[in-house]
Structure formats: structure tokens, C-alpha cells
Amino acid sequence: MSNFTEAVARRAGVDVAEAVAVLQHHRVRESGVLPRPHRLALTSIEFSGTKAGKFTDDFRFSWRLSDGLWCLAGDNLKGKSTVLEVIWWCLRGKNKRLQDTARRWISHVRLEGHIDGEPFSVEFQHKDGVPTGRLETGKTTPSIGFAGEAEFASVMSQFMMDRLNLEILRGWHSDVKGEEDGKATVTDWALFSHALICRNRNAEVLLGETSENGSVVSLLQMFIGLPWTSTRRDAETALKTVRQQQRGEKRRATEDTQARASSLQQLKDEITVAEAALANTGAAPALEDQALAIEQAAAHVASCAGRHATAVQVQLTVQQNYTELHQTLVEDRKRLRDMKENMAAKRHFGALAPTCCPRCTTPVADLAQARGDQAADHCSVCG
Template sequence: MAGERTGDVEPGPFNTPLPFSAGLTALVASNFRGKTSVLELLTWCLRGTPRSEMQSRVRGWLHQVDLDATVAGEPMAFRLDLTDGEITSAVVLTGGDIATLTDVRSPDPGLGITALLRASSTDSYAEQIAGLMLGRMDLQPLVNSFKETSTQTHGWPAYFGAVYLPAGGDKALLGEVTSNGLPGRLLQVFLDLPAAAALTRVKTVHDVRVAEDKARRTAAAAEAEERAAERERLAADLAQARERLARLLPGDEDDASLVDLANEAVQLARALADAQDEWDEASRVFRRARTERQHAAKLLNDVAESATARLLFHGLNPASCPRCDQDIDDVRRQQEQHARTCAVCAREVTGDDENPQEVTAEAQERLKTSTTVEAAAKEALEQAEAAVDRLTRQMETAQAQLRRAQSAADLPARLAAQENVLRLEGALSVFREPDEPATDATEAKTIKILAAAADLLEKDSKSAAEALFEEVNKEIAELATLFGVPSLESVSIDRSARLKIYPLGSKQEWFKDQTAGARLRLRIAVVIALLRVGRRYGVSTHPGLLLIDSPKSEEMQSADARKLFTELATVAAESDLQVVITTADFDLARATLPADTIRQAEAGASLW
């Protein structure tokens, strides 16, 4: 690793070699001093893409990253040139052995060093590394059905989840995601169960075929519904078009000339105007008669109660002063009733009230007469109103007939309406009803064959896995207990990489429901158990590299951490497994690991 560090901690240029042991290598340094960055750089070189945990600030320090590794027995040299955290040039070299590749950054035919790939960008490097690693390790892309309509392919980065173990906080047992059956596919990297890969591919193809058949039927049903709605729309449009044409075509009884209809309309308009005038006059007469009747009723009431009113009965009853034309207000009229003063001149009203019965009788006669007049006026008004209503209706009918009459003005509209009716009738006559979805006998047979093959492979895979998983479960329980998982009676992992936990004296639990620390212990126990059993039976296709970042930080006691480190060192030593682990606990590393496996920085200093 070469570049220039910025910031407060050891700023300046650096060029740091970092050798790794064949078995376990422990990277020991204080927190935030480069331990995790080494794992992330290993990941970038081998995976092809950096993880999101790789800090952009650290990437910006780097100018060169060189990694020598043996992949599937082939020596390889990964050489990356970077600017501002992005790859500007990269090459993967191969040669006779690792020693030959040391410090070499370009092909050298004289030494037998050739280039396996070249890249000029971050994306290009990622794409080419994925193809190179899958090919060298004889791994197939992980394919699963996606939303029951298609397949989804996961390449080499998904496999790398079996190399770089997730942190304790992650709920995936293997890999980085729990969906799409990927944990179960990664389990096959550890245990290459007979027929497991074939079973997965057959199931995927079966699911996609079934989904495609379902999609075809759904599409056919949707088309049928759409066509039915289209037919209803055409029928509704035709009905409306026929109604419009009927309105434009005159009836037989209305088949009169335009001139006659126009003359009739003019005569009715005149008659309606005269009737309206008569109604106005009748309305005025009625209002006047009603006022007279109301006045007569009031006068009868006044003469019955007031002598003054009887004395003034035959006198004038002006509304205003005959001299100055000012209105006579209510106050004066009240004074006339109660104070016997004239409402016009305000003088006292004098005289003898000798014949009150005669005055009252005459007032009653006046009321009777005015009532009769009002009734006659009301009847005349009602007759005038009826005449106006009748003539109005006749006028509206005449106008409608005039609009419907056969004339040059209406002819284009009628022709357009007739053309629209004919067009819609033609569209309905040739309307194609949707066909029933055809049954594809070949496809149905293929789906049945795939289902039968999946059942057969499922039985074979299940039978072959029973003995293996029995040993795996036993190993997991023993290792997890050794690593400090409390009160553990047994565990059970299935082919989908789902782990059941059976605590002592308690009901069954799931891996995802454990604490972060317990999940990390269990995950490491699972990986070691799978590697042990896989190598014991010769069915492991794991790349042989494990990256574990700071396991003690996940709620792990020192005693449990010692057991974990010791067991990891033992597993790495007794097999071809290479483990790179990080810790900030200097004492833990020195107490549990051989000195030649420790890569340690001074306290507070950077690891590289």
C-alpha cells in the first residue's frame, strides 16, 4: 500500500508492505488505526468492488495497492493504481510462483509473467474480476426467481459474503442479505451437497416457467376485460349517436315548411307579448283592488272603535298634505284617533256622533264591495297567467319544431350524425371478441417435468444432507458453547441456511432474534463447523479465506474471546483455511496467538 495520508495522525507519504501468514493472521492496532481498512482493501482487490464500509477519505490517501495471492492454485498479483479514490489503471498478473510476482507491476514475458486482465476504471475492474474469480473457482452465478416473473443473477460479490463474515449486528447468517434464498446458496459454497446446485437451477426454471404461464393467463384475462369494456363503450356511443340523429330528424306530424313554422312562431310571439301586457294590467288591477280591500277593512275597524273616525268617515283621506305635498306621518294619524285632531291641519275634530250604526253599516258595505272587486281582479289575473303559460308552451313547441325542420342549415349536422351512426354500427359489426388463452401442451408438459425433477432432486439432496447436517449441528453447538453462547442445548441448520436455536429449558428461537454478540459467535461457529465437515467429507468448495473484523467488540468477554482466537488459529492450522482477524486488544492477541501470526502497530500508531 502506497500513498499519502492526510489529517492529524501520521500525515505524509507511506509505502507499507504487510505480509500474511498461511493460516491465521491477526491485525492488531488501536481503534481507527487502519485494521478494518486492510480487510476492505483485501476485499476490493479480490471481490472487485469495495464495500460501503470503505471510507472515501482512506481511499483518497491511496496511490497504489498491490496484493499477491494464490487463487485456486494459481499465483496472482493484483496491481491497482488510484487517483482520488478511484481506479485509473489495474492489472492482474500471473506467473510461475508468488515469489516471481513479488514487486512486479507489469507483464514480463522473460520471467513468464503475463496479464490475466487489464482495467482502466473502477467499474471495468469490478466486472472483469467477477468473471475471473468465478471461472478460476469453478463457480456458477447464483440465479433465483425474481418476483415470480423473471430470474435474478448474483455474481462473485454475492459469493464473497462467505469470505467476509458480517458483523454481529447483521441478521443474515451467511452473506449480506437474507432475501432471494441467497444464504442457502452460500451454504452450498461450504457444503457442495449432491444435486443441490442442480436442484436450485431446476426450481428457478420451474418457478419462472410457472410465473410466465400465469402472466400469460393474467394478460389474456386483462385483454378480455379491456375488450368487453371497449364493446360496452361502442354500444353506449351508438345509442347516443342514434338519439342525436333522432333529435335532428323531424317527425311526420311536424313535417311542415320552414316558412309556415316561422309564421306560426311570429304569431305566437305577438300573442304572447299581448298576453304578457294583459297579465301586467291584471296584476296592477289586482294589487289596487287588494289595497282598496285592505283600506276598507281598516276603515271598518276604525269606525267601529273611534268616534273621530266616524266623524271623518265621509271626509277625504289624503296621503299627503294638499298644500305642501308632504306625506302625513303615522304620528299625526295616531293623534287623529286618540287626540281627535285632524291629521292634515292638526285642529280639533268636532261634531255630533249621532248615527254610528249608519256609518258602520256603510263601512261594512264598502268592505264587501272591495272584497268582491278583489276576487274578480284575482280571477282575471289567474286567467291572464294561464294564458301566458299556455302561449309560452306553444311558443317553445313552435321553436323546437322550427329547429327540427328540414332546412339547409340542419342538413350538415344530420349527415354527420348519420355518418357517426353508420361508423359505430360498422365498428360493432366487425368487433372481435377476445380469444380464450390457448393451452400450450408443450409448456404444460415442461412444467410438469420440471416439478417432477425438482421433487426427485429434493429427495436426493435431503437424503444426502441428513448425515452431514447432523454432524454440522453438533459441531456448531459445541463451538458456540466454547465461544461463550450461554445456556445452549442444541442447534439445527437447514439447507436454506436458517438456524434454529434451542436454549436449555426454553422454547426454540431463531438466529435473527439473538443479541449481536450471540449472532457473531454463532456465525463464526457455523462457518468453522461447515468448513470442518465439508473438508472431512470432501464436499467443500469454499475459497479458503475468512475475514473477521473485531469480533471482541460484539459484547464478548475476554475469556470467550481467548477461546475464539485459539479455536480459529487451530482450525486455520489444521486445514488449508486462511483467516485474517482484527482486534484492538493487544494482550488478547499476544496471549492466544503465535508471535509470527501477529501484525501489530504501536499503541496509537497506524497499522500502515
């Protein structure tokens, strides 16, 4: 058991086993060993492209660096910040701070340097906002290609975190500035790289507690090698997470208490209304009067039930009569329609004077006449 765990158990007033369980549950790591320092140095930066706008011209910038302290000087709007931002772009794989106009002008970039004496180089083409290139990490190791800003950032993050032996730190990000509620985050190379450039000229301190969410810790771990950095970050994040959970439970308990109080008040109001109604009813009637009223109500119900049964029987009889009359009406309408059709056909065909049989075209004069009283009016066909 380490001295750290024992010290935590002693300060918390619990046994060592419980302290170990709590630390493991909240993923608080012990990192009391002083990390080995690493040295990142750049040896050259080169980029080129075409400047567009009022004046269009090709440009190429090349800067060779050696050991020592270097200074980049020049008049305003001459590109000093652009050089630094391009270097930062190469080391991070992305840089939203580089002006859009300068980013569009740049078509080719190459950065060379070494970490602890091991060389590396980043070279890419930039076209239509998409960087495409590769990371070279030595003659004996294969290069790593990338296409697009997401792949570029992923390649550089993995390379830098591994070469600089950096631990992923846990941090806390507030949902709203100034508010305590938020969520736990991890500090990877994208945030560590902020330690390479001190942008805030008005910052009162570079080392200590600031609102930069891990940038200061990055400076401490990368350049000073402060021990217990990850342990402190883990503990702070775990503490803020637990406190946020407690605030949430407290809010829920308060809301539940308020809801219960509102429900209780509503019940009290209903009791008050019921008591007032009871007070206004006066003296309760005698049991004999109530029984008589119940008997009278029962007799009335029986009478109503008898009338209802009679009405139902009458309704059934009327319904049966209606059904029979409706069927008779339907049959009468059918016979009337047939009679009208027969009369119309008789008038139509009676007005005809055929000269031949409609089937065999035999002249009517040659057809045999029908016998009987109607022989003069009908032939053998129509008869």
C-alpha cells in the first residue's frame, strides 16, 4: 500500500481498503513520480502559395533554425503571426486561429524538427481547404499519411502524446461560463499544444490556477515536470462530479418536497370545503324518515321499470310492423316498375308495321296467318 493511499485514508478518517475502493471508483490515479523531461525543437519551417486579392503574387517563406533563442521581428501586417500559426498548425494538425485568407493562400507546408534528438517532419499540400500529406518519423520507421483535417489532427495527437510521454488528463468543462454544473472532459494533445504559445498578453500569471481549463497544467507538466499533476486533476474532476450529483439530488429533493407540499395544501383545502358543506347541511334527518324515503324511491324505480318494459314491447311490435310494411312497399314498387315497362314496350312495338320477319326476312304476306279470333291481327311469328 502506497503512502499516498494511506495519507488519503488518514485524512478522510476511513480505513485503507475503503480509501482504495473510492479512489478506484472515481478513477483517481497516483502519479507521484517525477516525469522525465523531453525536448521539442524545430529546425526549419517552409511554406508557399499564391496571394490573391488586390495584388496577386506567388510567395515562398523558408526559415532554418538551429540551437538557441530565435526572434521573429518585423513591421505590423508583415506575417509574423502567420509564421507562428503555420508552425502551430503543423504541430497540432489543425489551427482555427489562422486567418481564413492566409489559409486559402497557402498551398504547400513543410516543418522539420526533433524530439529528444529523434527527427521528424510534417509535409502536406493544401487544396480547397483539405490538407493532404504525411508525417515522417525517421529513416527506419514508415511514414504516416493523412487526408483531411480530422486525420491530420489524429496523426499528430497520437505522435506527440507518445513521443512526449504525456498522460491524458481529466478536466472539467462548465456548461455555462460562471456556472458550477458541467461535464468531465479529457485533456489530449489538442489542449496540451496550447502551452506552446502564450497568447494572452493580459494574463496575470502563467503558472497557477486560471480559467483556461488545463492549459496551465499543461505548462507545468510539459516544461517543469511537476509530479502529482494527473492525480490532482483526477481528484478535482471527481470532486466536481460528485458535487454536481449532490446538487442534482438536492434539486430533485426540493422539487419533490414542493410537489408534496402543494398536494398536501390541496388536500387541506378540500377538507375545509367538505367541512363547510357539512356545517351548512344542518341536522341530519331521522332514520325512520330516511328508510321511508328509500322505500318510496324503490317503489318509484319498480314502477319505472314496468313502464320501461311495456315501452320496449311496444317498440318491438312497431318495429316488426314497420319491417313488414317496408317489404310490401318494396314489392309494390317492383310490380309497378314491371307494368310500366310492359306498357312502354307494347306501345313501341304496337306502332310498328313490319314488312318482313325480323329474323328470316320472309315477307309478311307469305307468312301463314294465325288461326282463331285474332287471325287477322297476328301472324304466326308474333302470335
